[in-house]
Amino acid sequence: xxxxxxxxxxxxxxxxxxxxxxxxxxxxxxxxxxxxxxxxxxxxxxxxxxxxxxxxxxxxxxxxxxxxxxxxxxxxxxxxxxxxxxxxxxxxxxxxxxxxxxxxxxxxxxxxxxxxxxxxxxxxxxxxxxxxxxxxxxxxxxxxxxxx
Numbered sequence: 001x002x003x004x005x006x007x008x009x010x011x012x013x014x015x016x017x018x019x020x021x022x023x024x025x026x027x028x029x030x031x032x033x034x035x036x037x038x039x040x041x042x043x044x045x046x047x048x049x050x051x052x053x054x055x056x057x058x059x060x061x062x063x064x065x066x067x068x069x070x071x072x073x074x075x076x077x078x079x080x081x082x083x084x085x086x087x088x089x090x091x092x093x094x095x096x097x098x099x100x101x102x103x104x105x106x107x108x109x110x111x112x113x114x115x116x117x118x119x120x121x122x123x124x125x126x127x128x129x130x131x132x133x134x135x136x137x138x139x140x141x142x143x144x145x146x147x148x
Contacts, residue, residue, distance in 0.1 A: 007074035007075055007076060007077075008074060008075060009072060009073070009074055010073045010074060010075065010141040010144055010145055011071065011072070011073040011132075011137060011138050011141035011142075012070075012071065012072050012073070013069075013070060013071040013072075013132060013133055013134075014066055014070055015065040015066045015067070015068070015069035015070040015071075016061075016062045016065035016066050016069070018062070020058050020061065020062055021055060021058055021059060021062060023054065023058060024050075024051055024052075024053070024054020024055045024057070024058050025051040025052075025054070025055055027050075027051070027054060028047045028048065028050045028051030028054065029047075029051070031047050031050065032044060032047040035047075067081070067082065068081045068082065068106065068107075069081060069106075069112055069115075071131070071132050071138065073087075073138065073141050073142065073145055074087075074145070075087065075145050075148045076088070076145075078090070078105075078130065078142070078145075080105035080106035080130060080131065081105075081106035081107060081108075082106070082107070083105055083106050083107055085105060085128070085130075087142070087145045087146060088123075089122050089123050089124075090120050090121075090122060090123075090142065090146060091121045091122055091123045091125075092120070092121035093118075093120060093139055093142050093143060093146070094139070096119040096120060096121045096127060097119060097127070098117060098119040098127065098129060099127055102119065102127045102128060102129050103126070103128045103129065104117075104128070104129045104131070105128050105129060105130050105131070106131070111129055111131040112131060114133070115131040115132060115133055116131065116132065116133070116135040117129045117130070117131050117135070118130040118131065118132065118135045118138060118139060120142075
């Protein structure tokens with residue numbers, strides 16, 4: 001996963017895919033088709049507006065998830081949301097305990113819901129909490145990044 005001038009991406013979680021953008025328009029289509037099948041009056045303009053409104057709301061949700069819940073690891077940088085952490089600062093990945101009050105990468109108070117935490121010891125002996133859906137894959141990718 002590289003392009004001209006970019007680093008190799010060792011691990012990536014986008015935060016959200018584009019599929020949720022279809023939910024609103026599909027809901028509106030089902031509503032319109034149910035009016036057609038039931039033989040009552042149809043409201044194509046209303047259903048179109050409902051589909052567009054739901055698409056707009058969902059696009060904001062997808063954008064936020066892609067911006068704040070994305071995880072990306074290159075050989076030099078671990079990105080958690082919008083926060084970068086230089087890989088060279090990571091001193092230890094395995095067998096690190098998570099003390100109470102450890103800083104969560106990405107700027108949140110806690111690890112995002114539905115994500116697992118991965119405690120990392122930094123070069124200044126502090127512990128931070130990285131997070132990912134697949135912590136074991138992130139851990140192995142961090143080992144690979146630290147070797148290179």
